[in-house]
Structures are given as C-alpha cells and as structure tokens.
Amino acid sequence: MKEGMFVIGNRGWIKTEREIRITISTNEDVCNKGAYLNLMLQLNKIARHAKGVSVNKTLPQYYNHMDLFCRFVADNYNLKTLANIQNKHLVNYVTERQSEGKSASTIKNDLAAIRYFHDQIPNPRSQLSSNQILSENYNEFHLERRRFGGVDRRPTELEYQALVTLAQQSNSSSLALIIMLCREQGLRVHEAVRLSRVDAEKALREGFLTVKGKGGLIRQIPLQTQSFSVLQDAMQRVNRGEKLFVLQDQKAHQVIQRVQDFIRNNRQKVLDPLNTRPKGVEITMHSFRHAYAKEQYELFIEKGYTEGDARLAVSKLIGHNREDVTRIYLAE
Template identity: 55%
Template sequence: MAKRGWIKPSVKLKEFAEQNSEISNKGVYRNLMEQLNKVAKHSKGISITSQRQYYNHMDQFCRFVADNYNLKSLGNLQDKHVVAYVIERQNEGKSAAAVKQDLAAIRYFHNQIPKTRYHLSDNKELTQRNADFSLERRRFGGISRRCTNSEYKGLVKLAHSLGRKEIATVIQLARHQGLRIHEAIRMDRATAEKALRDEILVIKGKGGLVRKIPLRKEARGLLKATIELVPRGHKLFVTPTEKAHTVIQRVQDFIRIHREKIYDSANDRPPGVEVTFHSFRHAFAKEQYEYFIAQGLSEKQARYETSLLIGHSREDVTRIYLGE
C-alpha cells in the first residue's frame, strides 16, 4: 500500500484543533477526523494524489458540520449537510469548480464508509429538491438572499417577546456590523470594550483575516448593555458551561423555526430562498454598498470597500451579496 503521510495523526489533529480559533467544536471535529482517517487508510479507486486532495476537502467539511450541526458520525451524513455546505462555500465566493471538488470529496469518502445511515443524492436530485442549491457557473449576483427590514425587525421583536434577548442581540449585531454567526457568538467582553473605546470593532474572521468595522450607533448600545451582564474574561453570548457550537445551533434553530411568522411577501428573494442568519449580512452589505456610492465612490471601489467590511478582499465577491 502506498504511503499516506498526508493523513493527520491524532497528535497533529489535537494540536491543529487547539491552535485553530476558527474551530469551535474541537472535540467533535477531532472525532470526525479520526473516523475519516480510518476510512482514508484503506480508501481506493482513485489515485493517491486525488485521495490527498479529497482528504483536505473533507477536513474543511468536517469543521463545518462539527461547528454547525454537532455531527458525531460521518455515517450519518445527510443531504441537508451537503446543501448547507455548498451554500456556505458559494457565499464565500468559491468557484463552481471548487464546490464540485468539495462534493466529489464528500461523496467519495461517504462511499468508502462501510455502513452509512442515509443515501446522498446526486447533484441533479439536490437541485430539484432545494431551491437554494445550484452548481451552475457562479453568476455574480442574480440571487437576492437579503431579509427585508420588516423581517429583521419582526424576528428581533419575536426574540424579545420570547425572552431570548441574547438571540435578538446576535441578530442585531449581524445586521448592523455584518458579522458571521461564529464571529458574533465568539465575541468576548474585552473585544466589546475595545470597540466601545475606539469606535471600531476588530474581528478575526475566516482564514485569520482581521478586519476593522466602524462601530455603528445601534451596535454601540447593544454592546454597552451586554457587557454589563458579562464578567471580565468571558464571552458575551457563551456561558462558562456552554460550548460555542451549541449557542450557534440555538440561534440558527430559532431563525429556522420562526422565520415563517415574520415572512414579508415584499421581499425580493426567489421562491424557496428563506431567511437565514446570513440574510442579515447580505442586508448589511447592500446598505454599505449604497452608502459608498452615495459618498461618490465608483461601483467597483464601492464593492471593494464593502468586501473588506464583510471579511473578504475581492470586489467581485460583493456582487454575490448584492444579488443584482
């Protein structure tokens, strides 16, 4: 059997997980990777070079399902995990070719697992069953995923009425500062205090990319009120007895369960495209882009400045958020 030195041993996995601040559910991630390692050691049917590439794609996927679904077994992979990951990758601006590689890797290793609980649908089936799923060459724009102001305010109001003030605050921070869900959930008191002092919110996002977002008046009030309830050295929305991924799941579940109640028929999303946490980032990006245009920037420069605020560095990615 050919050497497979690209498989990460247990010691390296532990080291990597502990040092990577982007992985919140470290234990589940390591467990999934240990499962992947067992399969990868005996996988066959394609070249070793392709296996190594697919292994790296699966590493990324394992981080996603660990943090977003707390998935404990690769044998329990379902279509919903695949669809959500594809949408996430496309929202990051990944090309259609890169996403197809992700899918090929997931399906390859899923087929190598001796016992799986679910069948993974092919791309045609996924496209037919999910309005959000498409593997056509990525058109910049074209699909609006924004929530309306009515939907945003309705969800915040509902969260407050149900005694879920922390969920309302996380949603508001996404809408007013363009935060990803894990960026909001992992924020600690020290970061919030510094933002209040400097009027700039400094966020370390995906890939370790650090960005500075001017602190809006609305967010200032939210952070000021929240830190009064949180001891120094603690996260704003994760208690000492909780894990970040459980809070992330709680917020996502709240939006999924209640979004029909705040549905606004005046939205410009295509049929089947629902409100998700990412919808608030899309609304933020649209608002920022329009602000930069009003300030006299060219369309290209406005897209570039907006991309920096939402944690990207390419102006063409902003077209995805604008959906026009």
C-alpha cells in the same frame, strides 16, 4: 511491519490524531472541537482503506476537501457521525463556499470528495442526491454558472425586526443581541459569539469593532448607531474578561447552534410576502450579512464611489478583500 502501519506509511497525508488536536487548539476557526475531532477520526479510518482513486493525488485532495466539510458540519450542525450526512448539509455547505468566493470547479471538487467518502460508509443514514437532483429540489443550489451570484438571500426589515422581537421574548434574550450584531455589523455568527467584554469596551471607546475572521484575518468595522446600545446591553450581563455571549458553563459551538436553531425554527413565522428571495431560499444567520453588504454598498454609492470601488470597500467590511465576492452578496 503490520498491515495497518503499512497503509498509514503510504498515506502520510492522513493527519494523525496529534496533528488534529494541534489544529483544534491553535485554529480559532474550529468552534465545535469535540465534534470535529470525532468526524476527523472517522474520516481517517475510512481514508486508510479507501480505494478507487489515486492514492497519491486524488485521495489526498479529497481528504483536504472533506476536512473543511467536517469543520462546517461540526460547527453548524453539531454533526458527530459521518454516516448522518444529508442533502441539506451539502446544500448549505455549497451556499457557504459560494459566499466565500470559491469557484465552481472548487465547489464541484468539494461535492465529489464528500460523495466519495460517503460512498465508503457501510450503512449511511441517507443517500446523497446528484447535483442535478439537488438543483431541482433546492432553489438555492446552483453550480452551473461560471460566476456565482444572482440569488437574493436578504431578509426584509420586517422579517429582521420580527425575529429580533421573538428572540427578545425567548428564554435566552442574548440571541437577539447576537442577531442584531450580525445584521448591523455584517458579522459571521461565530465572529459575534467570540466577542468578549474587552472587545466591546474597545469598540465603544474607538467607534470601530475589531473582529478576527476566518483565517485569522483581522478587520475593523465602523460601529453602527444601534450597535452601541447592543454592546452596552451585552456588557451589563457579564464580568470583565468574560465572553459577551458564552457563559462559563457553555461552549461557543453550543451558542452558535442555539442561534441557528432559533432562526430555523422561527423563520416561517415571520415571512414577509414582499420579500425578494426566490422561492425556497430561507433566512439563515448568513442572510443578515447579505443585507448588511447591500446596505453598505448603497451608502458607498451615495458617497460617490464607483461601483467597483464600492464593491471592494464592502468586501473589506465583510472580511473578504475581493471585489468579485461582493457581487455574490449583492445578488448580481
């Protein structure tokens, strides 16, 4: 038996290229399929010869943590080379995992896995800082709290409207519609980008937007007043059976990247001096979900819900179904 085959045989937890391709074709959570495949093949090459931790326990766990990270940087940064991982990728991944309600121990394992595999790369572009250094340099990076939260990430109404106006004036006015749907309906950016004209027609007819979220979880969200006109506008731009925001010569991850780049490139232009975010916490597409969650929570309280019931109701709207996750969005 060849040495390479021997290594693979003792590391059966490494996904074969065929298994990765099956994941890509069957898992709608993977948007940037090409970049994800590239990263996973690079990860496999490293994992086959990685040393220093238990091959049967720690390394398989690290591999699974790294798999999820590869999906994130592929979809959100179009990253194609593991050697190009930077601090900003870690910080934003931590924010994403916290918004999913992951525990401090899980996220620390995420970071340990990323750093472990990054250390195996011969010539990385950047050195990854320690958790302590990251917490000193990035206000949004917090790991020590037993329960995450306490960080207000919401844009003000002024910032939101200013970004919409800039998007409407851009070469791709559909960016404004995506931003508005994420804010008014509490959608993840990939959930908005995946919507089809059929989805829009159904929502306008029933008054509820049906969304397939992470893990295939389907939820129905009451259609906000402004969303009616947003969907109607989007429908006029495409034919029946087509995606609302992804043209035939485009891929979903390209549209997602364009929206995120637009926010990154313009958020400093719309800063409201009255915003309540801590210094260094920037507006992202995810910020609009925080604003939606806070708004819906206050509406439920006005209707007479208890605080716990209101948090649970909000969590269902944003696709989590866990009351404790809502605390993160409310910055409690």
